[in-house]
């Protein structure tokens with residue numbers, strides 16, 4: 001089982017840094033190392049417990065004849081993977097392969113006869129901003145909130161920037177409540193994360 005995933009496909013790596021952060025949560029910024037900073041590779045050693053996306057480093061598996069290190073990593077989904085250190089560092093590998101599967105699933109607008117949650121989110125977002133007959137329009141389109149052109153143009157763009165919804169408890173959140181639906185201003189967040197975000201500074 002462990003050796004099987006060595007040649008796994010890359011997860012999407014073309015996302016802006018902010019999107020990856022929101023996909024993986026605020027504590028997972030290590031996964032960004034190398035994604036947009038190929039010019040200055042990190043030289044610090046890997047440590048047991050380091051997190052790269054959904055993967056947490058567990059132990060060294062082996063070193064090959066060219067001194068490449070391969071690490072056993074535990075994936076958030078429960079599987080293990082042996083991953084070449086360089087692929088962890090450069091952001092190429094961020095799961096056992098399950099993240100790629102989740103993105104492929106979310107790319108379908110229909111899954112199991114129902115619209116995927118990501119597609120529903122995308123559609124409702126546009127309606128809140130553009131259809132005056134939609135409940136809630138006054139809090140969105142009525143306040144001048146818009147969906148950026150890149151997302152309005154295609155669901156695929158929206159999904160590439162946002163990533164799959166992490167869980168049924170997450171919904172799309174505008175970080176600045178007066179800002180628009182754009183890759184920079186949106187993330188998947190739970191209700192409690194959204195409340196925390198809205199609370200004024202002095203309360204914390």
Ligand SMILES: [Zn+2]
Nearest residue numbers: 075077096098
């Ligand atoms: Zn996994």
